[in-house]
Amino acid sequence: MVRVGNELGKNIKKDFRRNYSMGLKREEERLNEKNKFDGNLIFGARKFHEITNRLGSGKPMNLELTPEWKLCVDDTGNERYQRKKDIYEPVNECPVCGNKERRYLVSRFGLDIYRCPECTLGYLDPRIKYGRIHEIYWSDETSANIFTTDAQIKVDEIKYDYGLRLAEEWGLSGKKKILDIGCGTGLFLKRAQKFGFEECVGIDPNKLYLKCYENVKGIRFYSTDFESLKLDELGDDYDCMGMWSVLEHIYDPVKFFTRMNKLMKKGGIFLIFVPNTNALSTRLFRGQSPIFVWKHVTYWTADSLKFFMEKMGYKVELIETVISEIGNIRNYLSWDHQYAGSHENDTTFNSITPEFIHKNLMGSRLMGVFKKL
Ligand SMILES: [Zn+2]
Structure with a gap:
């Protein structure tokens, strides 16, 4: 082990000299060197995150609480913005191509947007019922x-x-x-x-x-x-x-x-x-x-x-x-x-x-x- 350590030490010194002599003032040289310790570039981002235990259930890059976070906060399932009752209707298929398959895209202030993988259209689900939306439009002074x-x-x-x-x-x-x-x-x-x-x-x-x-x-x-x-x-x-x-x-x-x-x-x-x-x-x-x-x-x-x-x-x-x-x-x-x-x-x-x-x-x-x- 000591021998390896010494070897490693030598290599570091050697590398340092090499880098120095090659002139890291040159931007492309620095980039070249930096890229050598960039996990994303060497392994590919996903693979690197997986093999370094960053990705997967309960792990930090997943969009959920890690076991440690759960000691700090409670996930009550309540969102800050709750949709008002009775004014929404479900949207069960893509309004343009009729595809029922979809992927979640994004949420904003309590509303959810999905995307159709077939035609790439995004749409709200649920959305405000057509019969109710005009009451809101007619008082939409923001746009006016x-x-x-x-x-x-x-x-x-x-x-x-x-x-x-x-x-x-x-x-x-x-x-x-x-x-x-x-x-x-x-x-x-x-x-x-x-x-x-x-x-x-x-x-x-x-x-x-x-x-x-x-x-x-x-x-x-x-x-x-x-x-x-x-x-x-x-x-x-x-x-x-x-x-x-x-x-x-x-x-x-x-x-x-x-x-x-x-x-x-x-x-x-x-x-x-x-x-x-x-x-x-x-x-x-x-x-x-x-x-x-x-x-x-x-x-x-x-x-x-x-x-x-x-x-x-x-x-x-x-x-x-x-x-x-x-x-x-x-x-x-x-x-x-x-x-x-x-x-x-x-x-x-x-x-x-x-x-x-x-x-x-x-x-x-x-x-x-x-x-x-
Ligand atoms: Zn579609």
């Missing part, structure tokens, strides 16, 4: 208070103009009729009117937006929830439809699109803007991400959006991501609250660029252009 601010209007105008340009570049058949489903303050339609659309129509269930439609010329607004909307009033042969931050609110997207398709012209363009569950920000913030919220009943990815729109009879012209949330990401990675803003100019994570984020479809929102076949 955001979308009527000057700063929000300014960025939204640019965003909507961008969407209209995408529609034009991907072969808009005409500029006669446009429909905005969930038109909010009516801003997209105002931009569409400027863009040259002759007939602009909007629908929205939130009565708090009604005052935004007063004194607006040339745009028709309907204050109604989407599912009970009478289609005849809207007419047909639309050249373009938009759903900006709306698809995630729809309870039965297949049924809804089957209805809306009757209004869409062949070759018409559908513009969809929806939160991206696979955004880098959402992957990091998980249960702290505000996209996980009572009114979002579905959670989309580029794959699920493509699957869904093809199923509904559209050709996918473009799916990309927009809005990097780079500042939020920098805050979060600097141990600050993601929205606090104190570290958003931190250069530590400069290699995470908007280019990298969007190239990998990890922006905060999915933007899609679809053509009706």
